[in-house]
Amino acid sequence: xxxxxxxxxxxxxxxxxxxxxxxxxxxxxxxxxxxxxxxxxxxxxxxxxxxxxxxxxxxxxxxxxxxxxxxxxxxxxxxxxxxxxxxxxxxxxxxxxxxxxxxxxxxxxxxxxxxxxxxxxxxxxxxxxxxxxxxxxxxxxxxxxxxxxxxxxxxxxxxxxxxxxxxxxxxxxxxxxxxxxxxxxxxxxxxxxxxxxxxxxxxxxxxxxxxxxxxxxxxxxxxxxxxxxxxxxxxxxxxxxxxxxxxxxxxxxxxxxxxxxxxxxxxxxxxxxxxxxxxxxxxxxxxxxxxxxxxxxxxxxxxxxxxxxxxxxxxxxxxxxxxxxxxxxxxxxxxxxxxxxxxxxxxxxxxxxxxxxxxxxxxxxxxxxxxxx
Amino acid sequence: xxxxxxxxxxxxxxxxxxxxxxxxxxxxxxxxxxxxxxxxxxxxxxxxxxxxxxxxxxxxxxxxxxxxxxxxxxxxxxxxxxxxxxxxxxxxxxxxxxxxxxxxxxxxxxxxxxxxxxxxxxxxxxxxxxxxxxxxxxxxxxxxxxxxxxxxxxxxxxxxxxxxxxxxxxxxxxxxxxxxxxxxxxxxxxxxxxxxxxxxxxxxxxxxxxxxxxxxxxxxxxxxxxxxxxxxxxxxxxxxxxxxxxxxxxxxxxxxxxxxxx
Numbered sequence: 001x002x003x004x005x006x007x008x009x010x011x012x013x014x015x016x017x018x019x020x021x022x023x024x025x026x027x028x029x030x031x032x033x034x035x036x037x038x039x040x041x042x043x044x045x046x047x048x049x050x051x052x053x054x055x056x057x058x059x060x061x062x063x064x065x066x067x068x069x070x071x072x073x074x075x076x077x078x079x080x081x082x083x084x085x086x087x088x089x090x091x092x093x094x095x096x097x098x099x100x101x102x103x104x105x106x107x108x109x110x111x112x113x114x115x116x117x118x119x120x121x122x123x124x125x126x127x128x129x130x131x132x133x134x135x136x137x138x139x140x141x142x143x144x145x146x147x148x149x150x151x152x153x154x155x156x157x158x159x160x161x162x163x164x165x166x167x168x169x170x171x172x173x174x175x176x177x178x179x180x181x182x183x184x185x186x187x188x189x190x191x192x193x194x195x196x197x198x199x200x201x202x203x204x205x206x207x208x209x210x211x212x213x214x215x216x217x218x219x220x221x222x223x224x225x226x227x228x229x230x231x232x233x234x235x236x237x238x239x240x241x242x243x244x245x246x247x248x249x250x251x252x253x254x255x256x257x258x259x260x261x262x263x264x265x266x267x268x269x270x271x272x273x274x275x276x277x278x279x280x281x282x283x284x285x286x287x288x289x290x291x292x293x294x295x296x297x298x299x300x301x302x303x304x305x306x307x308x309x310x311x312x313x314x315x316x317x318x319x320x321x322x323x324x325x326x327x328x329x330x331x332x333x334x335x336x337x338x339x340x341x342x343x344x345x346x347x348x349x350x351x352x353x354x355x356x357x358x359x360x361x362x363x364x365x366x367x368x369x370x371x372x373x
Numbered sequence: 374x375x376x377x378x379x380x381x382x383x384x385x386x387x388x389x390x391x392x393x394x395x396x397x398x399x400x401x402x403x404x405x406x407x408x409x410x411x412x413x414x415x416x417x418x419x420x421x422x423x424x425x426x427x428x429x430x431x432x433x434x435x436x437x438x439x440x441x442x443x444x445x446x447x448x449x450x451x452x453x454x455x456x457x458x459x460x461x462x463x464x465x466x467x468x469x470x471x472x473x474x475x476x477x478x479x480x481x482x483x484x485x486x487x488x489x490x491x492x493x494x495x496x497x498x499x500x501x502x503x504x505x506x507x508x509x510x511x512x513x514x515x516x517x518x519x520x521x522x523x524x525x526x527x528x529x530x531x532x533x534x535x536x537x538x539x540x541x542x543x544x545x546x547x548x549x550x551x552x553x554x555x556x557x558x559x560x561x562x563x564x565x566x567x568x569x570x571x572x573x574x575x576x577x578x579x580x581x582x583x584x585x586x587x588x589x590x591x592x593x594x595x596x597x598x599x600x601x602x603x604x605x606x607x608x609x610x611x612x613x614x615x616x617x618x619x620x621x622x623x624x625x626x627x628x629x630x631x632x633x634x635x
Contacts, residue, residue, distance in 0.1 A: 027588075027615050027622075051615075053590060058510040059517035062566075065591050065617040066399030066467070067521070067551050073621040074403060074550050082520040123520065130519045 019095070019116040025109040027051050027069075039118060041088030052114075057084045057092065068099065072112060076101050082123060083116070094123040154211040161204050169197045195242035202270055206334040209267075209341070210319060219338075219345045221261040223368075228258040231266045232290055232299070239273050246277055247285035254292050259368045260346055265299075268342045271335040272301040272350075272361050280359070281305035292367060297348075300362045308354040316352060339363070374433070376455040380421040380448055381428035384456065386413030390485075391458050392635075393419040395449065397467025397491070398565045400551040401427025404466065407624030412631070416462070421452055423469075425557035427550070434557055442468070442568050446475035453483040460485030462635050463579075466620055467491050467591065468565040471573075474604075478576045487581045488631050491592040491617055492600045495569040502571070505593050511566045518559050574603035581607040582634045584627065588615040608634075 013020060019036030023029055032047045040047070040055065053061040060083045071078045077100035085093040095116040102110045172193045181187055209219060229252045236250050258265075269288075276286040280303025290299040308316065315321045317340040322333040336350075343350050348365025376382070383402070386392075392412050394405040402420040409418050422429040423445055438444035449472055453461065463484040465473035470492030477484045496504045497511060553561070581604050585597035594611070601609040610630050614623030 051588065057513070057517075058506065059514040061590050062514050063517060063521065065589075066397070069616055070400050070404055070618045070621050071548060071551050073618070074400070074406070075548070078548065082517075084517070126520065 018118075019114075021047075021052070021114040021116070023052055023112040023114060025111065030111060036116065039087070039093055040085055046088075055085050057086055060084050072099055072101050073109075076103065082119075082126075085116070093118065094120050096122065150211070154208060158204060158208045162201075165197055165200055165204070168193065169201075172197065191241070191244050195244075198238055198242040199274075202267075202274060202335070205267060206271070206338045209338050210334050219264065219341050221264060221345050223259055223261055225259045226257050226262065227254070228260065228262060228265060228290070228297070229254050231262045232269055232288075235266050235269045236273065236288060239270065239277065243277055246282070248273065248277075249285045249287045251287070251289040252291070254290055254297070256292055256294075256367075258292070258297055260297075260365070261342075264342045264345070268339045268363060269299060269301075271339040272299075272363065275335055275361070276301050276303040276359075279303065279305060279308075295367055296364055297367055298362060298364045300360055302358050302360040304358055307356050308352065308359060313352065313354065317350070376448070376451045379424060379430045379433045380452055381430075382419065382421040382452055382456070384417060384419050385409075386416050386418040388414070388416040390416055391419055391456070391461040392416040393421075393449075393453070393458070393461050393463050393484075395463070395465040395469035395473060396422065396426065397465075397469050398561060399467075403427070403550045404618065404620055405464075408464075408620050408628050408631070411624075411628040419452070419456065419458070419461070423472075423561070424448060425561055426553055431554060431557070434554075436560065439560065440564060442472050442475055442564060442570070445469075445472045445564075446479060449473065449476040450480045450483060453480065458483060462631075463487045464631060465489055465492075467493075467617065468568070470600075471568060471570045474570060474573055474577055477579045478573060481578050484579050486635055487577075487579050488584060488634060489581060489600065490584045490620060490627070491586060491589055491597070492583060493592040493596045494571040494574055494600055494603065496566045496591075497569075499569075502599070503593070503595055505590065505596060506566065514566065515559055515562055518562055519555060522555055571599075571603065574600060575605065577604045577607075582630075583607060583609040584619065584630055585609055585611050586614050586616060586619050587611065589617045591617040610634075 014034040016033065016035060019039055020031070020033040021029055021036060022031040028049055028051055029047050032044050037043055037047070042055070047055070053064050056064060063081075064083070068078055068081060077098070079098040081097055081099075083095050083097050085095060087093050096119040097114060097116045099112055099114045101112050104110055172190060175181055176190060181190055232252055233250065236248050240246075240248050273286060273288055280286055284304045287302045288300070290297070292298075312321075317336050319337040320333040321337070340350050343363055343365065346365040347368075348363060351362045351364070353360050353362075381402070392409075394402065394409050396402050396404050401422045405420060409420060412418055424439065425431065425434050435444070438447075452458075453476070459482055461484055463473045463477070463486070465471075465487070467490065470489035471494065473484070473487055473489065474492075477487060493504065495502065496506050497508055498504050498506065583597055583601050583604075585592075585594055587594070597609060601607050612619055612623065612626055612630065614626055616622055619627045
């Protein structure tokens, strides 16, 4: 090696941008380079002859003794470990280190070479990652707990809300059958009770579905292959009873039995017709139709009245969206959201067109010919 | 449950008596690789990993059970029962010294002799007792452990768990002797360094030898002498070896000290 080459090596050893140390078989520091002296603030005389762990913080000492030293003996080298040195000024020097043993022919240790790279930023960054992961874990656990409580709450709430409603509905039926109610005013009150019960019942269904959907359960379907018309007729009838002063025209041409969740499609129809009754012109009929063409089921609801604004159109199917409507008619804004969820669960969709002449919601879904899966 | 699979138990050697080696905090049974083979001619040599370490069955790791050293001691007793051990020699390093002490109290017939390497009955200072560490330092250690994942990653866990000995894992084998699920490593560190077994030592009825290194920062001479004076009739040997892992750094000295005692 030439004179200048040797100088270069010495320069590299002393001044490379990393710390070099060699540690003897007795665990004591044998050699250090100038960079390591500068970083730690100790001079070679203070370092050489001492055990490495004297310059580590306590956590690093334990780690060195319980992990690094045994690993070096077992596998001869150990890369990429974090350590904290303590400088002469008492400050922390976070490093990433690699270490390797130089062994004799019998496997005994001649010395251990240690390279340390200053890693203040890197170590801080990694610490932040670890911290934020543990924070996330904690908050995820909290969220799960809250979600579980909420789910229980909703189940109980649904039950508690439905029971009194069933009692009111049964009472109204008894009154109706008794034939005691004769005059028009009394019958109007009875109709009002029925209408309220229907509306309330739909609201509860929607709330529960929404809550379940949001809690990860989603809308589950119980498909069956049977006629759909009777279901749609029944929904229209219920709404006619609930809103006797309104006209609901139906026109169904469903030639074949439909493979779907009939209760859910009934709920979808009820939500769409209910929406038309709420927002449509009160003196004009709501027109409802359905047809199949062998490939697709199409169900539509149309009303006249104020068209839906462009801004409202964008948010129509979002939960808790409510258009401009009289306060007394306002629902939770879940009806269309749930309807679209039911449509999606059936592999279908709801399209809306709205003009001053007509607002029309069209639900279409592919017809699947298999029976319940 | 298969205890032998749970603790990745390996039995080798021949002989009427058995010698059980228990690894300490940090790595696994391979830390005995330079010492255990020395006894295979005269002893049935039993090596195992504590649950959570090495090739143990991680699915059997139970947070509550392993929140004290008793959980580990119960496993040790079960291993002894499964292998039908009686009057075996127990060699425990570091925290396993105390695990052996607890096991010998639970099942006095299990071990005939115990060799405790670098034992400490309590790591944290307490009044006049000098364990060597403050509570704050141990808290810092628990945090610091997260800074060294030892190449552990969730994606690699399955291959590490089942196949610690598969050479074809190649580079992934790096650090495998000490690689532990970080959550478990932290929990084991907590159990180890917050344990206090000072009141258990007097209940030991088995002849016991303490191997004490010089310059061991984990278990100082003072701590070793405390264990010596607390276990009735125990003896202590001071090794020339330095550091906390003489089984790796000075296996010849360790093996001859064990041999001289058994």
